[in-house]
Amino acid sequence: xxELVKESIVNSNFFSVLKEEHLFDVSKTQKEYRNxxxxxxxxxxxxxxxxxxxxxxxxxRLVKTAYLNPEKSTKTLSIxxxxxxxxxxxxxxxxxxxxxxxxxxxxxxxxxPLSQAKMExxxxxxxxxxxxxxxxxxxxxxxxxxxxxxxxxxxxPKNKKPEKAIELINFGSNNSQLINLRNLIVLENGxxxxxxxxxxxxxxSSNLFNTxxxxxxxxxxxxxxxxxxxxxxxxxxxxxxxxxxxxxxTFKNWLFTQNGQLVRNNLNSEFKGENAATEIFGIYLPKDNxxxxxxxxxxxxxxxxxxxxxxxxxxxxxxxxxxxxxxMVRQYAQKTxxxxxxxxxxLTDNGTVNSKPxxxxxxxxxxxxxxxxxxxxxxxxxFYLRSRGVSRENAVNxxxxxxxxxxxxxxxxxxxxxxxxxILDNRFS
Amino acid sequence: MLKIENLHAEIEGKKILKGLSLEVKPGEIHxxxxxNGSGKSTLASVLAGREDYEVTGGSITFExxxxxxxxxxxxxxxxxFLAFQYPVEIPGVSNINFLKTAINSIRAYKGEDKIAAKxxxxxxxxxxxxxxxxxxxxxxxxxxGFSGGEKKRNEIFQMAMLNPKLSILDETDSGLDIDALRVVxxxxxxxxxxxxxxxxxxxxxxxxxxxxxxxxxVLSGGxxxxxxxxxxxxxxxxxxxxxxxxxxxIAS
Numbered sequence: 001x002x003e004l005v006k007e008s009i010v011n012s013n014f015f016s017v018l019k020e021e022h023l024f025d026v027s028k029t030q031k032e033y034r035n036x037x038x039x040x041x042x043x044x045x046x047x048x049x050x051x052x053x054x055x056x057x058x059x060x061r062l063v064k065t066a067y068l069n070p071e072k073s074t075k076t077l078s079i080x081x082x083x084x085x086x087x088x089x090x091x092x093x094x095x096x097x098x099x100x101x102x103x104x105x106x107x108x109x110x111x112x113p114l115s116q117a118k119m120e121x122x123x124x125x126x127x128x129x130x131x132x133x134x135x136x137x138x139x140x141x142x143x144x145x146x147x148x149x150x151x152x153x154x155x156x157p158k159n160k161k162p163e164k165a166i167e168l169i170n171f172g173s174n175n176s177q178l179i180n181l182r183n184l185i186v187l188e189n190g191x192x193x194x195x196x197x198x199x200x201x202x203x204x205s206s207n208l209f210n211t212x213x214x215x216x217x218x219x220x221x222x223x224x225x226x227x228x229x230x231x232x233x234x235x236x237x238x239x240x241x242x243x244x245x246x247x248x249x250t251f252k253n254w255l256f257t258q259n260g261q262l263v264r265n266n267l268n269s270e271f272k273g274e275n276a277a278t279e280i281f282g283i284y285l286p287k288d289n290x291x292x293x294x295x296x297x298x299x300x301x302x303x304x305x306x307x308x309x310x311x312x313x314x315x316x317x318x319x320x321x322x323x324x325x326x327x328m329v330r331q332y333a334q335k336t337x338x339x340x341x342x343x344x345x346x347l348t349d350n351g352t353v354n355s356k357p358x359x360x361x362x363x364x365x366x367x368x369x370x371x372x373x374x375x376x377x378x379x380x381x382x383f384y385l386r387s388r389g390v391s392r393e394n395a396v397n398x399x400x401x402x403x404x405x406x407x408x409x410x411x412x413x414x415x416x417x418x419x420x421x422x423i424l425d426n427r428f429s
Numbered sequence: 430m431l432k433i434e435n436l437h438a439e440i441e442g443k444k445i446l447k448g449l450s451l452e453v454k455p456g457e458i459h460x461x462x463x464x465n466g467s468g469k470s471t472l473a474s475v476l477a478g479r480e481d482y483e484v485t486g487g488s489i490t491f492e493x494x495x496x497x498x499x500x501x502x503x504x505x506x507x508x509x510f511l512a513f514q515y516p517v518e519i520p521g522v523s524n525i526n527f528l529k530t531a532i533n534s535i536r537a538y539k540g541e542d543k544i545a546a547k548x549x550x551x552x553x554x555x556x557x558x559x560x561x562x563x564x565x566x567x568x569x570x571x572x573x574g575f576s577g578g579e580k581k582r583n584e585i586f587q588m589a590m591l592n593p594k595l596s597i598l599d600e601t602d603s604g605l606d607i608d609a610l611r612v613v614x615x616x617x618x619x620x621x622x623x624x625x626x627x628x629x630x631x632x633x634x635x636x637x638x639x640x641x642x643x644x645x646x647v648l649s650g651g652x653x654x655x656x657x658x659x660x661x662x663x664x665x666x667x668x669x670x671x672x673x674x675x676x677x678x679i680a681s
Contacts, residue, residue, distance in 0.1 A: 384517040388531040389505035402521025
């Protein structure tokens with residue numbers, strides 16, 4: 001009997017019309033990195049719900065679609081501006097840089113489209129690109145590695161700070177495209193930066209955004225990112241953020257997911273040095289038949305670090321939310337402080353939440369806590385508000401807003417905070 | 430103002446109110462007293478519109494409207510107020526924001542414009558002083574982390590802000606020390622006018638030393654079995670509820 005040979009996924013429908021895009025690779029390292037990703041793809045399969053990491057998120061429909069490569073465009077895009085927000089603006093349409101819509105302020109900090117950085121800052125790109133991303137086990141990271149065209153590149157030299165904030169907009173237009181945005185952010189020792197990442201999918205566009213963010217926060221550096229996933233009922237996203245955080249450094253991330261047919265966020269943060277802190281916050285508001293899945297992983301690989309995680313979701317209609325928060329405290333990571341909370345409100349009887357905190361602790365002198373709650377609106381509180389004259393609808397809105405606002409109360413950028421609050425107010429009023 | 434006739438109500442199939450009748454006119458203070466389980470809190474809940482309770486018979490008219498047709502928020506807008514026995518904590522919703530929403534909802538119901546921010550703040554300051562509520566409590570989340578006394582003061586503060594026609598105080602004295610009781614009672618008294626009315630539901634007589642009722646009703650077995658003046662409360666305190674019950678049984 002011969003060996004059973006499984007057909008490689010590269011022959012599947014998903015890849016049937018995709019073309020490789022190697023336009024901007026200049027160095028040998030960059031070219032080799034593409035090839036490594038292609039090799040990885042050939043050895044991988046699309047995950048099914050039998051895979052623990054994808055247990056509640058069925059990819060069947062997505063991986064059976066024959067996606068197209070995005071193409072260059074010059075059309076007018078209507079992108080909502082954010083009041084009071086002033087800074088570098090890099091606009092991408094379907095993952096392709098739109099120079100005509102962008103505004104980059106040049107100072108000592110390098111803010112560039114990755115395509116340009118591959119040429120102008122190739123030494124830095126070669127040093128960092130792919131370094132923090134596991135392509136052996138993660139098919140979508142490998143797909144991004146092989147097919148990505150462009151993305152944001154930020155390089156903040158030692159002890160520097162960009163004069164203005166950095167805003168990235170990735171706008172999805174057209175249909176059935178695989179959009180592989182690749183962002184690379186490097187902060188050297190003592191550097192500081194804030195980046196606002198906005199991914200917006202045009203209404204009724206059935207695109208798949210497959211974004212990979214790589215973030216390197218060196219010792220004593222401080223990085224904050226704010227992410228907005230503005231998806232309508234038809235948009236899909238798989239986003240992977242991989243961060244490494246050096247000694248005495250901080251990494252803070254706020255992620256606001258509005259909706260989307262299927263949104264899966266993988267956020268992985270690893271401590272590389274002591275006395276560092278990672279704080280991650282998430283809000284998700286799935287409605288209709290949407291699914292929003294957040295998988296977080298914080299790796300306390302060294303002692304004396306602090307992590308804090310708060311994810312809150314409001315699930316409407318028949319939507320589903322998934323949360324899986326893993327915190328790893330390794331044997332030598334003594335004096336770790338790790339806190340995690342996930343709270344969900346189901347607005348209807350038809351919504352679903354799968355929430356799973358996972359703490360793996362191998363050190364003995366640590367403070368860790370986690371909590372997960374899922375519930376419907378507190379009827380007693382609703383009655384209390386109504387007994388004072390507030391309609392049931394307004395009472396629900398007051399309570400839901402309060403629930404979500406608490407996640408962004410401490411967001412340190414006022415215009416972005418106001419923008420997020422406004423979205424909440426519009427949605428629940 | 431309020432007319433309850435032969436009211437029957439139950440919860441989860443258990444009959445609690447069995448033919449209760451009561452009439453309250455403007456300017457009056459009524460006390461409803463009775464032993465545990467007599468139906469006092471059920472009466473308050475039915476009046477405020479709590480949905481767990483089912484009214485199986487009788488009628489309630491409030492300001493010439495059928496109260497039972499109205500949702501809880503409509504009852505509030507018509508001028509009914511319930512001070513809760515156990516005020517609910519609502520994390521994240523600020524007291525002030527909540528009250529502003531409540532006042533504007535009631536104004537909208539009456540076809541009035543929203544309250545001006547300046548007028549609202551002036552009113553908050555004034556009414557807070559009335560119940561000696563610390564100013565930071567008004568800004569904090571509704572009842573969150575409030576002591577028992579602070580919660581009850583907050584109820585009277587809300588009552589002052591909403592200026593209802595009929596206030597029902599459900600065991601407002603429970604859990605209060607004597608100083609808090611005095612402050613709460615004085616708030617209630619200051620809010621009293623010839624046009625509004627108050628129903629005080631209580632187990633003990635002591636609140637009635639401060640909020641002096643025109644009528645005292647004894648509720649037992651889901652009905653009012655005896656009605657008298659303020660002296661009835663003192664008599665009850667002295668002789669206990671069994672005395673009235675026995676008395677009522679003999680009479681019937």
